[in-house]
Amino acid sequence: MKKLINDPADVVKEALRGMEAAHPGHLRVDHDHAIIYRKDAPRQGKVALISGGGSGHEPLHGGFVGTGMLDAACAGEVFTSPVPDQMMEATKQVDGGAGVLHIVKNYTGDVMNFEMAAEMAAADSGIEVQSVVTDDDVAVQDSLYTAGRRGVGITVLLEKIVGAAAEEGRPLQEIADLATRINSQGRSMGMALTSCTVPSAGKATFDLADNEMEVGIGIHGEPGRKRLPLASAKDVASLLVDPVVADLPYGKGDSVIAFVNGMGGTPLIELYVMYNEVAQILEQAGITVARSLVGNYITSLDMAGCSVTLLKVDDELVGLWDAPVNTPGLRWGC
Amino acid sequence: MKKLINDPADVVKEALRGMEAAHPGHLRVDHDHAIIYRKDAPRQGKVALISGGGSGHEPLHGGFVGTGMLDAACAGEVFTSPVPDQMMEATKQVDGGAGVLHIVKNYTGDVMNFEMAAEMAAADSGIEVQSVVTDDDVAVQDSLYTAGRRGVGITVLLEKIVGAAAEEGRPLQEIADLATRINSQGRSMGMALTSCTVPSAGKATFDLADNEMEVGIGIHGEPGRKRLPLASAKDVASLLVDPVVADLPYGKGDSVIAFVNGMGGTPLIELYVMYNEVAQILEQAGITVARSLVGNYITSLDMAGCSVTLLKVDDELVGLWDAPVNTPGLRWGC
Amino acid sequence: MAEALTLDAFARWLKQFAETVHDNVGLLTDLDSAIGDADHGTNMDRGFKAVVSVLDGNGFESPDALFKKVGMTLVSTVGGASGPLYGTFFLRFGSALQGVEAVGTQELGKALRAGVEGIVTRGKAELEDKTMYDAWAPALEAFDRAAPEGTAAALAAAATAAGEGRDATTDMLARKGRASYLGERSIGHQDPGATSATMLLESAAATLA
Amino acid sequence: MAEALTLDAFARWLKQFAETVHDNVGLLTDLDSAIGDADHGTNMDRGFKAVVSVLDGNGFESPDALFKKVGMTLVSTVGGASGPLYGTFFLRFGSALQGVEAVGTQELGKALRAGVEGIVTRGKAELEDKTMYDAWAPALEAFDRAAPEGTAAALAAAATAAGEGRDATTDMLARKGRASYLGERSIGHQDPGATSATMLLESAAATLA
Numbered sequence A, B: 001m002k003k004l005i006n007d008p009a010d011v012v013k014e015a016l017r018g019m020e021a022a023h024p025g026h027l028r029v030d031h032d033h034a035i036i037y038r039k040d041a042p043r044q045g046k047v048a049l050i051s052g053g054g055s056g057h058e059p060l061h062g063g064f065v066g067t068g069m070l071d072a073a074c075a076g077e078v079f080t081s082p083v084p085d086q087m088m089e090a091t092k093q094v095d096g097g098a099g100v101l102h103i104v105k106n107y108t109g110d111v112m113n114f115e116m117a118a119e120m121a122a123a124d125s126g127i128e129v130q131s132v133v134t135d136d137d138v139a140v141q142d143s144l145y146t147a148g149r150r151g152v153g154i155t156v157l158l159e160k161i162v163g164a165a166a167e168e169g170r171p172l173q174e175i176a177d178l179a180t181r182i183n184s185q186g187r188s189m190g191m192a193l194t195s196c197t198v199p200s201a202g203k204a205t206f207d208l209a210d211n212e213m214e215v216g217i218g219i220h221g222e223p224g225r226k227r228l229p230l231a232s233a234k235d236v237a238s239l240l241v242d243p244v245v246a247d248l249p250y251g252k253g254d255s256v257i258a259f260v261n262g263m264g265g266t267p268l269i270e271l272y273v274m275y276n277e278v279a280q281i282l283e284q285a286g287i288t289v290a291r292s293l294v295g296n297y298i299t300s301l302d303m304a305g306c307s308v309t310l311l312k313v314d315d316e317l318v319g320l321w322d323a324p325v326n327t328p329g330l331r332w333g334c
Numbered sequence C, D: 001m002a003e004a005l006t007l008d009a010f011a012r013w014l015k016q017f018a019e020t021v022h023d024n025v026g027l028l029t030d031l032d033s034a035i036g037d038a039d040h041g042t043n044m045d046r047g048f049k050a051v052v053s054v055l056d057g058n059g060f061e062s063p064d065a066l067f068k069k070v071g072m073t074l075v076s077t078v079g080g081a082s083g084p085l086y087g088t089f090f091l092r093f094g095s096a097l098q099g100v101e102a103v104g105t106q107e108l109g110k111a112l113r114a115g116v117e118g119i120v121t122r123g124k125a126e127l128e129d130k131t132m133y134d135a136w137a138p139a140l141e142a143f144d145r146a147a148p149e150g151t152a153a154a155l156a157a158a159a160t161a162a163g164e165g166r167d168a169t170t171d172m173l174a175r176k177g178r179a180s181y182l183g184e185r186s187i188g189h190q191d192p193g194a195t196s197a198t199m200l201l202e203s204a205a206a207t208l209a
């Protein structure tokens, strides 16, 4: 394992110290609870947004704390959902009287831990909590009898857009409905050229030959749905975009935010090559790209690979996307 | 070689198409010359900033084109300096009557190609051109009889700060002097956990065993000054920061911008772990961190590793650093 | 009938399991690498290390107080899927012992059942979803069947049945948890949670009789 | 004295070199991987492919026009260190032939020297800096020494001397170009630019006699 770390057991703790040191004007970190707060939380009268999940997906979620996005992020161990105590504590700290939205990615562990937190918060403090569970990964079969689809790329876009709506002062129910709508209008699919290595495991989660890739992977180094021979950027783009477009489906005349995301070990030059292919496929399908995002935003440690997320948007969503945001990971307009 | 690309010969061309598609509101790309322009260039009366170099260092330089930073970036082939025609063309296109500053990283090829461009531009068009050559890499011995030090991390900070000064309308000579001063107050050092792979070469530039790292590497996949056993983040931080601090030297009471940069294949979580160590070393040395930057900004394709850059700053430089910037790679204040 | 189980015996059970988990971090994580995210070993190890230090640092009035504390500790330190599942197991296990004077075979069986029902309520797993429930369910049945022969026999039977359930997960197609993302490709791999659950029962058989 | 060199012969030289470079892309890039940035092969190949298409697409009035065009083409397509260096070489080589009626051995020798002086002016390399100049310098001397025996002999001697110079770079510590960043570690590796320069002279020996 080759990583810039000290003891694998300390990675999350030390990264949080690093984040705090690097963003002293913007963030506050509760190291006992591994919670990253917006420096000026709680904001009176504003619905507060909390997210969280296993670490290893940086900048998600801690890097999306700040004006116009999250009020707090709870960091779990690498790829391990945070515990209910964290979400409870964060909920109490950020509530400004207007209630709290929990943004949860659909993984069994995350859902259960957030559920327990919401139950405890309701019993304990009477803070109004609503939850949205993201499940945009079309690589996974959706069914009542399974764990359902994973929450992946849409989480980034949702946190940004819903964050802007919260900043406008909209009430909790409206915020929760908006979040649900965004999730329902977004789809993603990812692939890997290499496995990631979980620090505490010390070796790659799966092995891929030099001429192989995994298609349909998530963001936890879990193997994908199928292993295919290595393909060109053009073919990879089709493998990702086609099932995404077919699933909602997106059609001629639709407007989208197109998000090409790197898995942490993929350099920007390759992501732009990918975006070039994705943009061409969308153009041929008559789908308009209203906005785009290209970069490493929801990652899987050092995995090389990428994912494509499309979110169907209208003027309202585009307006909220364009609204000012000031976080370590996404910043514009202020 | 595992990369999200098509034909290795087309990587740069296609990445430029992707950049153009991803940033339609901000950038304009001349594909014949592989030049990325700020959409509103030329700006009358403003000194124009041009940089350029081999590709493979993204977001540098194309990702730093925009308000408050570069007016144009010339993209060479991967790790190959652009040709004089590109710099000449860019110089003509961006000059707004106040002259043009060429920002050149100190590599034999870059220096020679920019020199030829400046000679040609002077002969051809009478545009006033000044050049600054960055050479901040303390891993390399500086001497009159060598190629001198490489230009690395300081280039990012310089482009930002000088870009802000140009935006203020300062004259060319002042801009050039400021650039020289910044370069003289900045030092860097880098290391690699893995080699990068040049697409056209198809295999790693050098081989590192699982328990080895290269210290003193540049950004072109060139091997470093020494190969050492893999070390902890804490020890790596010392290996990088100590020679940097000793070189200028930086001392008690100095204020710096501290920049922890990833080489392209290193995820953010590790860079924050590194920043935590760097911040502690600086604190112990009595050096104040006025501002910090943590992320993959001047990369070496898919190389895993990092570099540390320190720039000694005063209030003027901090003010210029804080000034609005709007580029794909760095954005704040607007 | 055997002696009632003591607080000391319960602590020995948990400590023995903590040791077993620690010795098998690699195994559990490897199983989780194949069909999950390579953290089940470290998750369990983190949680049960915390449990041991809670046991070492506190005196408990009663088994139910002890197990509720264990459950809370797991919920607060493990995270992931196994944290709420094992946490809920021990919380319910403890609740079932509330007010119980002497924990004999029958009471132990009831507590185990309450704990497993907690797991099902939380995780909504069904039989053959390829989860820890596939070890727990046959274990409960085996326990009840052997209960007339006393605690030792019942726990031994439960542990054996859990092991068979664990082994049976190998051929199942996962429908819950992370392994479900693999679809058909989950077949052929043993479930990590069923593996740790079996160890928990094996530790019980070794310490609670 | 031998015949004067024709435009056709010069074109054959450049095409033969282009072919040699193309066949040796891997070798040149491997050499550059060891002490540089793994692009010398592709740089040269890109440049000389462009040269060949310029040669195929144009008629030239005179050798100096041809070589200036070759130099400009290299400057405009290669980039890196080798672009300006080889570009300047051919620009100066062409200039030296300006107004020359018939290119005999002496004129060729002068042109080579002018080209190499261009390389030195651009790159400021000195002997034993471990650059292409370490192949060029002994080649010029050998050429002049053998010049009385005619073009063929002079070029053959130059190519041989270049090869010896190239081989000698292996033991040198680099002081110019990227290899200089390696310090002591540059010792033991042959310089890529000296290797391509030797090939250029070998191609000349094979085609210009």
Ligand SMILES: Nc1ncnc2c1ncn2[C@@H]1O[C@H](COP(=O)(O)OP(=O)(O)O)[C@@H](O)[C@H]1O
Binding pocket: A079, A080, A081, A108, A109, A110, C032, C036, C037, C039, C040, C041, C043, C044, C079, C080, C081, C082, C083, C085, C119, C122, C123, C124, C125, C130, C131, C132, C133, C176, C177, C178, C191, C192, C193, C194
């Ligand atoms: N819905 C569920 N019901 C019961 N057990 C489950 C469920 N989901 C997952 N599990 C169990 O949890 C185990 C994985 O635990 P762990 O790796 O610690 O958590 P995570 O999956 O969050 O990384 C699986 O092997 C399985 O036995």
Ligand SMILES: Nc1ncnc2c1ncn2[C@@H]1O[C@H](COP(=O)(O)OP(=O)(O)O)[C@@H](O)[C@H]1O
Binding pocket: B079, B080, B081, B108, B109, B110, D032, D036, D037, D039, D040, D041, D043, D044, D079, D080, D081, D082, D083, D085, D119, D122, D123, D124, D125, D130, D131, D132, D133, D176, D177, D178, D191, D192, D193, D194
């Ligand atoms: N200052 C110099 N003078 C002469 N030759 C040089 C100089 N610097 C580099 N070279 C030559 O250039 C070669 C490298 O060329 P190339 O790899 O194409 O460019 P780059 O070093 O920019 O990647 C070296 O092997 C060396 O022979």
Ligand SMILES: [Mg+2]
Binding pocket: A054, A079, A080, A081, A109, C037, C039, C080, C081
């Ligand atoms: Mg997990």
Ligand SMILES: [Mg+2]
Binding pocket: B054, B079, B080, B081, B109, D037, D039, D080, D081
């Ligand atoms: Mg090069």
Ligand SMILES: [Mg+2]
Binding pocket: C032, C036, C037, C038, C039, C040, C080, C178
């Ligand atoms: Mg797991």
Ligand SMILES: [Mg+2]
Binding pocket: D032, D036, D037, D038, D039, D040, D080, D178
């Ligand atoms: Mg080179």
